[in-house]
Amino acid sequence: MTRSTLKIAPSILSADFARLADEIARVEQGGADWLHVDVMDGHFVPNLTVGPPIVESIRKVTRLPLDVHLMVTNPDDCIGAFAEAGADYLTVHVEACPHLHRTVQFIKERGVKAGVTLNPATSVVTLEEILPDVDLVLVMSVNPGFGGQQFIPGSLDKIKKIRAMLDQARSQALLEVDGGVKVDNAAQVVEAGADVLVAGSAIFCSADYAGTIKAMREAGHAMPDGSRGRSSVSR
Numbered sequence: 001m002t003r004s005t006l007k008i009a010p011s012i013l014s015a016d017f018a019r020l021a022d023e024i025a026r027v028e029q030g031g032a033d034w035l036h037v038d039v040m041d042g043h044f045v046p047n048l049t050v051g052p053p054i055v056e057s058i059r060k061v062t063r064l065p066l067d068v069h070l071m072v073t074n075p076d077d078c079i080g081a082f083a084e085a086g087a088d089y090l091t092v093h094v095e096a097c098p099h100l101h102r103t104v105q106f107i108k109e110r111g112v113k114a115g116v117t118l119n120p121a122t123s124v125v126t127l128e129e130i131l132p133d134v135d136l137v138l139v140m141s142v143n144p145g146f147g148g149q150q151f152i153p154g155s156l157d158k159i160k161k162i163r164a165m166l167d168q169a170r171s172q173a174l175l176e177v178d179g180g181v182k183v184d185n186a187a188q189v190v191e192a193g194a195d196v197l198v199a200g201s202a203i204f205c206s207a208d209y210a211g212t213i214k215a216m217r218e219a220g221h222a223m224p225d226g227s228r229g230r231s232s233v234s235r
């Protein structure tokens with residue numbers, strides 16, 4: 001099976017929230033494919049960020065698909081509000097969902113693409129039963145809660161395992177990686193099997209957002225042996 005074109009999703013967690021519309025315009029004009037929005041409740045993760053009103057405001061200033069990552073306890077309680085606010089993807093944690101299949105159906109019933117994600121210490125086995133139902137799998141390559149952390153090296157093996165599971169199931173779900181993704185490791189992450197690279201500090205802490213996005217895309221398409229990556233092929 002061929003793979004989707006590599007997507008770059010800047011995470012606004014590292015943007016200047018006082019100038020959010022400008023920051024979003026800069027990454028959109030700079031070639032971003034998606035916008036990644038981290039929702040944190042101060043309970044599932046030790047940080048607080050944005051809710052549905054902010055997503056609704058973001059929806060008005062960009063055409064980029066909104067990739068909303070719910071780092072919250074009881075995500076079922078807020079799925080409707082984020083769907084109405086304009087999320088294109090809603091991704092929930094397997095650790096936060098005792099009835100994961102029901103939660104995924106809630107998301108899809110609202111016309112939103114459904115993603116599932118797992119923390120670094122959570123086994124890929126937790127994905128086995130839900131894979132046929134999801135549009136996206138997100139591998140957290142840092143412990144969620146904060147931007148600017150170091151990529152956990154063991155994440156590469158996890159990405160490879162999930163890539164193999166998706167390919168074996170002939171799944172069309174996208175494989176996204178989030179946490180410590182930089183220009184320097186983008187090739188390894190894509191080689192391991194990623195379709196979507198989330199990057200916060202790498203982009204928003206750089207002087208040239210467009211240049212960083214371009215460099216990350218080029219790195220992701222350049223395999224170690226110099227060949228073009230599988231991710232450059234559309235399915």
Ligand SMILES: O=C(CO)[C@H](O)[C@H](O)COP(=O)(O)O
Nearest residue numbers: 011144145147148180200201
């Ligand atoms: O989900 C997240 C943190 O929980 C962020 O999306 C992620 O950490 C991106 O930041 P960076 O690229 O700086 O690591």
